Amino acid sequence: MRRREFLTLFSTSVGGLLVFTLDRKPFRLFPRSPQSVRIRLRYLTQSEALIVAAAASRIFPSDETGPGAQEAGVAIYIDRQLAGPWGRDRYRYTHEPFLEEAPAEFGYQGKATPRHMYREGLKDLIGFHQMPVSEQDNKLREIQTTSFFSLLRRNTIEGMFCDPVHGGNVDMIGWQLIGYPGPRMSNYADVDKHFGQAFRPKSVSLRETSMNHHIFRPMEDEE
Amino acid sequence: MKTLPSVDAVIVGGGWTGLLMAKELGLRSGLSVLVLERGKHRESADYPGTMDELDYSVRLSMMQDLSWETVTVRHDSSQRAVPMRQYGSFLPGTGVGGAGEHWNGISPRFVPDCFQLYSQTVEKYGIKRLPADHSIQDWGITYDEMEPYYARAEAMLGISGKAGNIKGRKVVGGNLFEGWRSAEYPTPPTKIPYFSVLFGDAAKELGYHPYPNPAANLSQPYTNPDGISRSACLYCGFCERFGCMVGAKAQPTNTLLPLIHGRKNISIRSGAAVHRVIVDSPSNKTRAQGVTYLDEKGEELFQPAELVFLASWTLNNTRLLLLSQIGDPYDVQSGKGTVGRNLTHQVSFNAATAFFEKPLNRFMGSGAAGVSISDFDADLFDHSELSFLRGGHLVAMSMGSRPIANFGIVPPSMKTSWGSDWKKTAIEYYDRTGSIGFSGEHLAYKSNYMDLDPTYKDHFGDPLLRFTINWGENERSMAEFMTSKAVQIARAMGAMEVSSFQGLKNYDANRYQYTHIQGGTIMGSSPEHSVVSPYLQHWQVPNLFILGASTIPQNPSAHPTLTILALTYRTADAIIDRYLKHQSHLE
Numbered sequence: 001m002r003r004r005e006f007l008t009l010f011s012t013s014v015g016g017l018l019v020f021t022l023d024r025k026p027f028r029l030f031p032r033s034p035q036s037v038r039i040r041l042r043y044l045t046q047s048e049a050l051i052v053a054a055a056a057s058r059i060f061p062s063d064e065t066g067p068g069a070q071e072a073g074v075a076i077y078i079d080r081q082l083a084g085p086w087g088r089d090r091y092r093y094t095h096e097p098f099l100e101e102a103p104a105e106f107g108y109q110g111k112a113t114p115r116h117m118y119r120e121g122l123k124d125l126i127g128f129h130q131m132p133v134s135e136q137d138n139k140l141r142e143i144q145t146t147s148f149f150s151l152l153r154r155n156t157i158e159g160m161f162c163d164p165v166h167g168g169n170v171d172m173i174g175w176q177l178i179g180y181p182g183p184r185m186s187n188y189a190d191v192d193k194h195f196g197q198a199f200r201p202k203s204v205s206l207r208e209t210s211m212n213h214h215i216f217r218p219m220e221d222e223e
Numbered sequence: 224m225k226t227l228p229s230v231d232a233v234i235v236g237g238g239w240t241g242l243l244m245a246k247e248l249g250l251r252s253g254l255s256v257l258v259l260e261r262g263k264h265r266e267s268a269d270y271p272g273t274m275d276e277l278d279y280s281v282r283l284s285m286m287q288d289l290s291w292e293t294v295t296v297r298h299d300s301s302q303r304a305v306p307m308r309q310y311g312s313f314l315p316g317t318g319v320g321g322a323g324e325h326w327n328g329i330s331p332r333f334v335p336d337c338f339q340l341y342s343q344t345v346e347k348y349g350i351k352r353l354p355a356d357h358s359i360q361d362w363g364i365t366y367d368e369m370e371p372y373y374a375r376a377e378a379m380l381g382i383s384g385k386a387g388n389i390k391g392r393k394v395v396g397g398n399l400f401e402g403w404r405s406a407e408y409p410t411p412p413t414k415i416p417y418f419s420v421l422f423g424d425a426a427k428e429l430g431y432h433p434y435p436n437p438a439a440n441l442s443q444p445y446t447n448p449d450g451i452s453r454s455a456c457l458y459c460g461f462c463e464r465f466g467c468m469v470g471a472k473a474q475p476t477n478t479l480l481p482l483i484h485g486r487k488n489i490s491i492r493s494g495a496a497v498h499r500v501i502v503d504s505p506s507n508k509t510r511a512q513g514v515t516y517l518d519e520k521g522e523e524l525f526q527p528a529e530l531v532f533l534a535s536w537t538l539n540n541t542r543l544l545l546l547s548q549i550g551d552p553y554d555v556q557s558g559k560g561t562v563g564r565n566l567t568h569q570v571s572f573n574a575a576t577a578f579f580e581k582p583l584n585r586f587m588g589s590g591a592a593g594v595s596i597s598d599f600d601a602d603l604f605d606h607s608e609l610s611f612l613r614g615g616h617l618v619a620m621s622m623g624s625r626p627i628a629n630f631g632i633v634p635p636s637m638k639t640s641w642g643s644d645w646k647k648t649a650i651e652y653y654d655r656t657g658s659i660g661f662s663g664e665h666l667a668y669k670s671n672y673m674d675l676d677p678t679y680k681d682h683f684g685d686p687l688l689r690f691t692i693n694w695g696e697n698e699r700s701m702a703e704f705m706t707s708k709a710v711q712i713a714r715a716m717g718a719m720e721v722s723s724f725q726g727l728k729n730y731d732a733n734r735y736q737y738t739h740i741q742g743g744t745i746m747g748s749s750p751e752h753s754v755v756s757p758y759l760q761h762w763q764v765p766n767l768f769i770l771g772a773s774t775i776p777q778n779p780s781a782h783p784t785l786t787i788l789a790l791t792y793r794t795a796d797a798i799i800d801r802y803l804k805h806q807s808h809l810e
Contacts, residue, residue, distance in 0.1 A: 059641040065650055086282055093293040093308045095679055102305040105731045106296055109305055137642065144641070153641055161626035162277040178653040180586055180626045183274035185468070186457035187587035192414040198582040198654070206275055214272025219282055 005041040007049045007075060039076055042083030043115060048122050049075050054129035056156040058136050066177045074159030077168030081155065082115050084220025089113040114151065121148030163206045166218050172203040183209045224515065226525045230257045233514055233528035235497045235543065237262075238321020239784060240770035240791045241534030242479040242491075243379075246449075247795035249489035250482065252803060256489045257526065259516055261496035261535075262287075262318030267477040270466035276625045280464040285325045287315040291682035294538060296732045298693040299670060300555050306679050306687065312568065312731065313738040314464070315538060319493055320475040322536070322738055323784070327463040327590030327622060328439035328472050330382050330785040332373050334601035335366035335402040337664075337779035344612060347602065352612060354697055358565055358667045360776050363748035363757035366402045372789035374405050377437075379788070380473040381445035381453065384408035384437035398434040400597040413442045413456060413592045415621070418583045418657040422619030423594040425715035431596045436618065438591030439473040439784075451478055460623015462590025472590060494519035498683070500531055500547040502764060508549060511767045517683065530798075533744070533769045540773040541673050541743030542688045550754055550763060553672050555691070561754045563673040565742035566690060567665040567778040570615065570698050570727065572736070573658035574709030577718035578634045582654045588623035595619075599708060600780060601664075611700040615663025615780040617709055624654075632656050634720040659709040661724075662737065666697055667777035673743045693730045702727040739783055741775040758809040759794045765808050768794060 041049055053075035062068035069075075081087055098111045112120070124143060128136060143149045159168030161175065163182070169175060175182055181201045190199055206216050232248055234241045237260030249256045278284045295304035316322025336343045339361045344353065353359070386407045387397025412435035415423070423433035440456040447453075456471040470477040483489045497516045502508040513527035533540045544550055544562045551560035595618040598604065606612055630653055631640070637648045676689040706724045713721045747753025750762035759774055761767040770791050772783045779786075797809045 060646055061643050063643045063646070065643070065647045068646070089290075091282075091288055091290050093289045093306050095306070097678070099303070099305050103298075103729070105298075105729050105733060106305045107307060107309055107311050107733045109308060140641070157630055158277060158281065158627050161630055163275050165275070166277055175626065178626060178630065178650055179582075180653075183459065183461065184586075185459055187459060188414075188455070188457045190584075191416050191458040191587040191589075191592075194584055195417045195420065196581045199584045199587075206272065209274065210272035216272050216275060218275070219278045219284055 005044065005046045005049070006038040007041055007046060007053070007079075008036055008038050041079050043087060044079045044082065044118070048118070049079060050129040051122050051125050052078055052118075052152070054136065055125065055140065055152060056159065058133070058140055059153050059156045060160055067173050069156055069160060071170065072160050072174050073168050073170040074156050077159035077162060077166055078155050080167045080220045081158075082118060085222050086219065087113065087115045108147070117148050117151055121146070121152070165206055165216060166220065172205055175203045182206075185209055224523050224525050226527065229513070229527040229529070231255045231528065232257070232530040232532065233526055234258045234532040234534055235514060236260060236321065236533070236535030236539070237319045237475070237491055237493070238316060238534065238536065239323040239475055240787055241532065242320075242475045242483065243788060243791045244532055244534060244770060244795055245489050245491075246479050246482050247792070248799065249486055251795075252799050253488060254530075257528070258489070258491040259495040259497050259514065259526070260319050260491060260493045262493065264491070264493040265319040265324060265466070265476055266480070267466065267470050267474065271468050273465065274459065274461045274468065276627050279325075280625060281627055283310050283314060283464065285316065285318070285464065285466070286310060287317040293687060295676045295679050295687050295689045296730075297689070297691055298729050300691050304676055304689045304691070307732055311733045312736045313740055314735070315536060315738070319480070319491060320466075323475045324466045325464045326439075326784060329591040329782045330377070330380060330384075330437045330439050331781040332402060332404075333366070333779045333781050333786055334400070334597075334603065336601050338362045338364055338366050338369070340777060340779075343602065348606065348612070354666065354668065354695055356669045356695075358669045360667075360747055360752055362746055362776055363753070364746075369786075369789055369793075370403070370405060372792045373785065375792050376785050376788040378409055379447050379449065379478065380439045380785070381409045381441050381447055382437050382439060382785075383410040383413050383442035385412050385435055387434060396434065398595070398597055399432050400600060400603050408437065409447075410442050410445050413438045413440060413589055414458065415594060416458075416584070416588050416592060417621075418585060419592065419594040419619045419621045421716045422659065422712065425712050426594070426596050429712060429715055431598045433594045433596050436591050436593045436595055438589065440467075440589045440591050441471045447478070449482055451481060453477060456589045458587050458589050458592070458623070460586055460588045460625065462622060496683070497535070497543065498523060498685075500533070500543055500549060500767065501525070502547070502549060508763060509765070511764050529766065531767045533767070534771055536771055537740045537743055537773040538688050540769055540771060542675070544744060544754070545675050545688075546685055549761070549767070552674060555670065555672060558669060561745070561750075561752065563743050565667040565745050565776055566671045566673050566692055567667050567741045567775075568692065568730070569737050569739045569778050569780065570661070570663035570665050570694070570702060572661055572702065572724050572727070574617065574661040574706045574724050575713040576632065576656060576658045576722045577713040577716055578652055578720040579655045579657070579717065580719055583657060585621065585624035585629075585654055585657065588621035590622050592622065593618055593620040599705060609704065611697045611704065613664040613666065613697070613780070614701060615661055615705065617705065617712065618660045618662065619657065620660060626653070629653065629656070635722045636720065659713055661702070661705045661709060662780055662782070663698070663701055663705060664780040665778040666695060667742065668695055694727050699727045737782070739772065739778065741772045741778050741783065744769045744773040745776045746774045747776060756809065758797045759790060760809050766806065768798070770794065
């Protein structure tokens, strides 16, 4: 069995956020008290997770337009996805032969799973999380046409805007950033009103919508 | 191999057409009916608490498991096909209810001239206007014959819409270009969200004739003729790729399954993957004896039946005939053979993406809610001076926008796709962007077909189905014309910036283009050019019937679910009223 790897989050870096820990119990970090939480990683090593977190933060930065990948917990989201069925291509057709030179219109024909693409892709980014921001951006520009980068970009957006049950979009921070209210059961009274005006109801997550009547089990927790 | 007790009718596939046939036969004739569904069992009670974009809409957890079976794709018969390794241009369903569980509910009828595509086109424009390698043909049935069955299908689903042509009388506000209908829709149109209202207003101003989409997502509570009651849509925006949380969207599990449950003569066996249709003998294939299937443990069983129905969607209906060696496979070189011919998809794309100053509140919506124009559909406009035949409809959907799929759509002036500038622009436009879609006809060509792949196998070791498919000049030229119309409407809607579709090139198996794949076991008026008769009865094996879009000779631009339900009703009537009395070819 592999050594247990953890990602440590400090309260001062993340703000008053709700973090889903490994045992799926929500845990709130308060910025004023010097707390930290160690989140057990499911697939990535600690140094890989730090690189993923730093790269996702350059793709979707925390800046004057609001919080970004760091506050949303994108690295935790990505780690869970890689550990789950998606990361190992459980639902992809993986019979040989792999004709990788086929035209792009036929979709990705490679053999490499998302896990493999991350593990290989991250080798080109060793030390990334310790670089100054401008150097990080240069490094990403070098790889921005690779399939690894487009995967990382796609997963960063997923981690920003997924339901918090998946480990990203912590505290619905991504949804609040864009005014998305989450899975509201009914818009019946509003759907044909508010024309031309921003209608921004308070965000709710799946857990609140279903009021715990239906326990949603995310795919990444599949055995 | 173990032989199971015989049943009167075995139905392969538990989606819309399979369960409708099971219900009709089981309730009206008293036959013993068995539905074999290879996916899992489902109930409408499974859906509350599943409004999760990631698992359902991005990871597509309701779809067929491609690790077991997919299709291979190539553009022409000189190429080597490769597997569609992950979901792309269409999303095959699985499980009880099939793709009918996670559809959007858009339910138009086909334009009347679609049913006589070949003869009407030749009559109007002459045979020389047809593309050289076309293989379009008439259906062997007319719209007038279809009308009562369309009305029944609409009543069953409770379609919410506005009629535009009641018995020839044009009704303002409805689709003036539709075929005549015997009565108004069962329920009034859905509410129309802002983006679609903007489209309708602009289209009207330009002289077009907008109308609300016909929707299987109820505008108000409704009880159908079978006594099934469903509640009104709440516009939560989780239709496509989801099961309906409140049962407002018609789905096999909420509209048909309750009628089947508790009936002693109808049963559904899930986890049953049909392997072959068994016919008399290799030389004398005039009668189907039943089917073999693999159960969940992998044991192969023989299920004898007096009547066999294939209702397992376009891909599997075609593949089962090929694997069971029933009928002559289509041969692209000689043009002979029928099984696998006339593969068509649907020409669909976002024709114009508009960026607005005002917010649109796009999270609110419903799978079919929206406004369309059919001014450029079918042969409803003159093609004498145009470089293409036929057409389609332009539509502004308001199906409820979700953030993973829609964040990051930025105006063409934004050149980067990550970092602070991109983030700022993407946030600004997240709720200020909408696309005008186009859905148009894909003509049938001799060079587009399905056969068995020589290399790739499924989970059981059987060859995968192979697609040979590409667009013709007709589709490319039509796409260009429709894109310019969409851009004109987008500008009239007040968009600040508009980005337009870059044109149809080769068939792109990567880009989602609706799950409307047709052909392979097409209907027609003669066995030389079709697999089944207009009653969907196999020409050579009269106790074998084939249901669904595999029987559609070529794509008619509109979404096909309503039509395949209407055709299923027609076949059920013919079987119950006539075939059961005289077991022969239905005429």
